[in-house]
Amino acid sequence: MVVRSHKGGWAMIELYKLQWSHYVEKVRWALDFKKLDWRGIDVVAFTKKEIRHFDCAQTFPLIRDTRTGVTMSDSSPIIRYLDETYPRHALLPADPVEREAAWQWMLRLDSTLGLHARRLGYTQIIMECPTILAQLFMPNVCGGLFARRGWRALAAPVLGTLLTLRFRFHRNREDGVYEALEAQLLPIAAQLERDGFLVGGRFSAADITLASLLRPLRIVPHFVQHPRLQSLFAWQERLFREHGREAAFPYEAMVRAKRERSRRWRARVSWMHADRGVASAVDGAADRQVAQNDIHPNSRWMLLFGLPAYLKLRWFSGVARERYMSVVLVAG
Ligand SMILES: N[C@@H](CCC(=O)N[C@@H](CS)C(=O)NCC(=O)O)C(=O)O
Structure with a gap:
């Protein structure tokens, strides 16, 4: 064909x-x-x-x-x-050792960063502007009905509940997702400041993996404002520019617009303290053969039992509402 x-x-x-x-x-x-x-x-x-x-x-x-x-x-x-x-x-690098190193980076990032960033990106949307969910998931369902004002608000708790249980957003704190991600990203940022790329001092699929999977974190204030991660987001922006990638996905613009209107965002993760230090290695796993995923299957009871989890996430997540400070990522 x-x-x-x-x-x-x-x-x-x-x-x-x-x-x-x-x-x-x-x-x-x-x-x-x-x-x-x-x-x-x-x-x-x-x-x-x-x-x-x-x-x-x-x-x-x-x-x-x-x-x-x-x-x-x-x-x-x-x-x-x-x-x-x-x-x-x-x-992928031609040299077998570098090739395997790039491959292991890809599987490790797929199994950790990709899953954690997705969790926290959706969490941010649910906490701040869940009506976006209908525009993401149902743009054409019933002739676009659910993407319209009013209907969007009706669809939001249903979609939010399904997603919350599917990806365990209500367990972010217990599962240490913010902490694990921070612990993973800090040494990566330091390595990129030193070497410029993840493997062999050259651009490879490992860098594509990192830069792409970081995307959802661009709407998560804890990360995008983190003083020691500025170089990482600047690295990502530079790659986007050099490779002609979209600077911002549409949901990023929607979240920004909402923040500008309300002058508020959900920024401070109350249970994390700057002086506490970060747990060491998160991903001490041996070499991987395949990427892991964290999708929990849907069941018909999900909506019924999931609503409290959604409401807890939406209103009592422990991520504090604060005055919005527009973040300007400066490319290095
Ligand atoms: N390890 C997979 C992860 C892919 C994945 O989880 N994709 C999500 C979209 S971000 C998906 O297919 N979700 C469908 C679902 O939740 O049923 C990969 O690297 O492609």
Whole structure:
């Protein structure tokens, strides 16, 4: 099957995607870097009917290579497949030791940063402006009805409850998500200040993984304002600019607009103290073979039992409402 691509050429890769997903952005970036022809297919997050017939994990990104017939999901294996099948503009280092180092970075970031940043990004949206959820998840359902004012507010608690239980946002404190992420990012920021890239002093798929998976944290004040993480976000911005990536996803602009209107944001994580120091290594795991995920399956009882969890997150999360201070990330 041959399809017209967004660039006007002949597409080889079909990318099934959720527009705002940071894992999807990672693969979009790799496809663009490798100058492969591809076309994106937007999927309805709740039904996933567009991908049900594919025999692989039902997560996004998912690709179908129309030239080879290969279908697969999971962003890091997808990038490795693309690099092995289409070696021009390589994204994984040729040297075997560096290659393995890049691969381990990718799996580790997929299994930690990607999951934690998603948790905290959605948490921030639920705490500050849950009506955005309908615009993200249901832009075209019932002819766009739920993306309209009023209907958005009705959809918000339903979507927020489903997501809260699916990703355990109400357990962020107990699970130490803010702490784990901070402990992981501080040494990464220091390494990038020193070396510029994660592996071998050169740009690789490991850097794409880090820069993409950091995206949701751009709306989380605890991180984006963190004095010792400024160089990391500046590094990310510089890569976005150099590689022509979108500076801000639409949800970032929506959150910013809401903050500017209300002059408030949810910023201080009450249980974390600046002088307390950060627990050491979070991810002491041995080498990984596959990326982990943290999606908890939906059940029909979720809505009923989940509402208190959603309301607790929305109003009693322990992340304090404060006067909004616009954050200007200065690229280094
Ligand atoms: N390890 C996977 C993670 C992919 C993932 O969890 N994607 C999310 C979107 S950010 C998804 O497919 N969610 C669908 C669902 O929750 O059912 C990867 O690297 O691709």
